[in-house]
Amino acid sequence: MEFEKKCVHYSDFVTYLESDMSEFVLPCKYRMGKMLHYTSRTTVREGIRRSDKSTxxxxxxxxxxFSVERARHVYKELILLKKLHHPNVANLIEMYSPQNSAESLNEIYVVLDRNGYTLSYLIYINFKLSLPNLSFVFYQLLAAVNYLHSQRIILMNISTETVHLETNDHLKLCDYESLMGAKCTFDDCPATLQIEACKTVDMQSIGFVISEVVLGRKVDDLSPSTAREYFGDDNFGAIDDRFPELTQIFTASNAYDLICMSLRDYQSESPVSFCDAVQHSFVARWYREDEWNATFNNCEYNWHYDIHEQSTWKSKISLHYCTLLKKYKHNRSL
Incomplete structure (x- = not known):
């Protein structure tokens, strides 16, 4: 879906008309970039700051x-985004809405970090990470997901599309799918689904992501027992001269060992935990306690919150939204 060559200016905002005549509103300090994701109720586009060209x-x-389910899900995700603060998780920059009142509220815009390139793009251009860089990326991904788990958030859909890498190899987990309904919490899971099994699924996803980066492609039947068929020393980038004293740590065999550990499924006798993984010699050099044990502000969202009065739920949740938008200070600079 592309924009028509039309836009309407309203003081601090610009309204773009898309080819299907739907509107996309953004602050004047941004100009519109490419489409990132699209569903019937969620559109994600790149925004480019006019001041410094960052994205x-x-x-x-x-x-x-639209519905109780949709309203509760979006409200929960906004509250969670507002409270997430970690160097390897995309941060909430601001929120805004074109509507001015609870009665007319229909759309909310959320602005998140987005710098660098997705891992899927780097794979597409055949970019190879050196072994030290691969180690650093692996550690940051473990730290980001461990942080979310500590807040009872599971992902279940980590992919090379949701991981962004900047030129200094700094990683950001940008899970736009969460606002489309993919992300949930341990509290949302069926009682039959054990929490540790959820964590193992996310650990396996990390293993698949790192494997895809190393191999340059997806492998459907990848597991600890089949990995040796696909991995060879030539798949891994070379050691570089920045870490001459660590040549015994940043090795292809060490990387392969941690990848195999992360691919263990929950039926395995010993699925690897995140704490065990971060102590592996391939990534342990990067460990920082403040990143691994990052604190999380008290969350305003009540996990068991529900709206029982069906006749008034819409006005109630709309007021919740408006209060949240008003309290969020970042949009005061628009």
Missing amino acids: VAIIKLSGVT
Whole structure:
């Protein structure tokens, strides 16, 4: 879906008309970039700051009061985003809405970090990470997901599309799918699904992501027992001269060992935990306690919150949204 050559200016905002005549509103300090994701109720586009050309992800959430389920899900995700603060997780920059009142509220826009390139793009251009760089990326991904797990958030859909890498190898987990309904919490899971099994699924996803980076492609039947068929020393990037004293740590065999550990499934006798993985010699050099045990502010969202009065739920949740938008200080600079 591309924009028509039309836009309407309203003071601090610009409204773009897309080819299907739907609107996309953004602050004047951004100009519109490419499409990143699209569903019937969620559009994610790249925003480019006019001041320094840095990029953000601008997420348009439509029909936020369309149903009780949709309203509760979006509200929960906004509260969680507002509270997440970790160097390897995309941060919430601002929120805004074109509507001015609870009665008319229908759309909310969320602006998140977005710098660098996705791992999927780096794979596409055949970019190879050196072994030290691969180690650093592996550690940061473990730290990001461990942080989310500590807040009872599971992902279940980590992929090379959701991981962004900057030129200094700094990683950001940008899970735009969460606002589309993919992300959930341990509290949302069926009682039959054990929490440790959820964590293992995310660990396996990390193993698949790192494997795809190393091999340059997806392998459907990848597991600890089949990995040796696909991996060879030539798949891994070379050691570089920045770490001459660590040539015995940043090795292809060490990387392969940690990848195999991460691919263990929950039926295995010994699926690897995140704490065990970060102590592996291939990534342990990067460990920092403040990153691994990052704190999380008290969350305003009540996991068991529900709206029982069906006749008034829409006005109630709309007021919740408006209060949240008003309290969030970042949008005061628009």
